[in-house]
Amino acid sequence: xxxxxxxxxxxxxxxxxxxxxxxxxxxxxxxxxxxxxxxxxxxxxxxxxxxxxxxxxxxxxxxxxxxxxxxxxxxxxxxxxxxxxxxxxxxxxxxxxxxxxxxxxxxxxxxxxxxxxxxxxxxxxxxxxxxxxxxxxxxxxxxxxxxxxxxxxxxxxxxxxxxxxxxxxxxxxxxxxxxxxxxxxxxxxxxxxxxxxxxxxxxxxxxxxxxxxxxxxxxxxxxxxxxxxxxxxxxxxxxxxxxxxxxxxxxxxxxxxxxxxxxxxxxxxxxxxxxxxxxxxxxxxxxxxxxxxxxxxxxxxxxxxxxxxxxxxxxxxxxxxxxxxxxxxxxxxxxxxxxxxxxxxxxxx
Ligand code: COA
Numbered sequence: 490x491x492x493x494x495x496x497x498x499x500x501x502x503x504x505x506x507x508x509x510x511x512x513x514x515x516x517x518x519x520x521x522x523x524x525x526x527x528x529x530x531x532x533x534x535x536x537x538x539x540x541x542x543x544x545x546x547x548x549x550x551x552x553x554x555x556x557x558x559x560x561x562x563x564x565x566x567x568x569x570x571x572x573x574x575x576x577x578x579x580x581x582x583x584x585x586x587x588x589x590x591x592x593x594x595x596x597x598x599x600x601x602x603x604x605x606x607x608x609x610x611x612x613x614x615x616x617x618x619x620x621x622x623x624x625x626x627x628x629x630x631x632x633x634x635x636x637x638x639x640x641x642x643x644x645x646x647x648x649x650x651x652x653x654x655x656x657x658x659x660x661x662x663x664x665x666x667x668x669x670x671x672x673x674x675x676x677x678x679x680x681x682x683x684x685x686x687x688x689x690x691x692x693x694x695x696x697x698x699x700x701x702x703x704x705x706x707x708x709x710x711x712x713x714x715x716x717x718x719x720x721x722x723x724x725x726x727x728x729x730x731x732x733x734x735x736x737x738x739x740x741x742x743x744x745x746x747x748x749x750x751x752x753x754x755x756x757x758x759x760x761x762x763x764x765x766x767x768x769x770x771x772x773x774x775x776x777x778x779x780x781x782x783x784x785x786x787x788x789x790x791x792x793x794x795x796x797x798x799x800x801x802x803x804x805x806x807x808x809x810x811x812x813x814x815x816x817x818x819x820x821x822x823x824x825x826x827x828x829x830x831x832x833x834x835x836x837x838x
Contacts, residue, residue: 503630503631503671505624505628505629505670505671506668506675507827508669508830509563509667510564511560511665512665512794514556514787515556515661517548521657524653524656527650527651528650528656539759540760540761542782543783545784545787552587552595554586554595556643557596560663560797564797565637573602573603574604574634575605575635577633578596578606578639579607579639580620581610582611582642583613583647583788583789585609588700591608602637605637610623612819613789614791615684615823616788616789616821617638619684620789621682622682622823625668629679635669636669638666638793639793640665641664641789641790642662645661647715647716648717649717655717655718657785660786662790677807677829678828680743681742681826682824684823685821686821690820692720693724693727693820694724694817694820695818696717696718698712698714724820725762729765732815732816733766736812736824737770739824746771747770747771747776748771751806752804752809753767753812753814754799755767755814756786756814756815756817757791758816759781760779778795800831801834801837803833807831808829810828811826811827
């Protein structure tokens with residue numbers, strides 16, 4: 490006899506399954522050679538220190554909703570879900586179109602998702618994982634059936650293109666995931682997550698002005714307080730330790746060794762961070778998704794963009810154990826373990 494969803498909540502937890510992933514990257518490219526003409530840097534330094542060759546830049550007059558909508562449309566179409574079926578939209582971003590209203594509201598209207606609610610989540614570079622963990626809860630407790638999780642950032646809007654320490658690292662982009670309640674007997678989905686917050690890191694990566702403490706004034710603009718600053722060395726070390734420790738703990742908790750893993754999809758901030766984390770987890774290069782050379786660090790966008798491309802490339806097979814891991818401003822960091830539930834590759838668009 491088939492169990493209804495209501496009966497199942499009493500007997501076992503509902504599972505949240507990824508049924509579609511999509512992404513969007515603006516067409517305009519900013520290469521290392523372009524940056525050589527803007528600041529005192531060079532392709533060799535950027536490539537060897539970060540792994541980045543180019544990043545994408547969104548038009549000045551567009552906000553992240555432009556990218557989030559397109560990524561969402563791709564994810565919804567691949568999941569065969571219409572926007573009107575969505576219960577909840579979560580948007581992870583540090584660069585919403587504007588402080589009020591939430592980017593989720595702008596995206597909801599454009600998608601025509603008339604019966605849902607939603608909100609934005611600011612978890613820095615780990616924002617997409619914060620949003621995935623949040624979205625999965627609403628499905629696991631049987632409150633919702635279909636949740637859209639978007640990670641989108643327009644870092645070009647908050648970068649100082651005279652500061653070589655930061656402007657070479659970031660780019661613009663968005664990715665989106667459709668989470669659905671598993672149907673009876675369906676295997677796979679979000680297995681577990683382990684997220685952390687440590688505010689002692691607040692001074693290592695921040696944008697000082699534009700909030701309630703330092704609203705925009707001529708002075709904040711003159712003092713360049715609307716740009717991102719970071720202590721790269723400190724963030725670098727903390728990111729390696731944070732991502733590898735949490736991922737190792739999750740793997741151990743679920744009885745998984747390096748050779749049991751399908752794919753690690755890490756936040757794309759620096760190739761050396763990704764390589765160190767992968768080695769610590771005992772993974773081979775084939776088990777690690779890397780696309781940092783094309784996009785740089787798109788903050789909340791990196792993981793869903795990488796997941797969408799990994800699916801297109803056939804790098805995730807049904808039943809594969811996948812780890813998503815990120816570290817960012819806050820500090821906020823963590824990992825999410827899932828079992829891939831889809832057959833075949835995503836169609837390239
Ligand atoms: N081009 C050329 N030289 C540069 C440069 C650039 N774009 N940026 C910095 N440098 C210089 C520095 O000024 C420094 O010069 P100095 O030794 O004369 O002072 C030198 O290169 C080395 O700097 P350092 O900070 O030690 O380099 P690094 O090996 O730590 O790499 C980062 C710097 C930023 C690439 C690295 O620390 C990093 O990726 N950190 C994590 C950043 C991140 O992505 N965070 C986002 C959230 S996760």
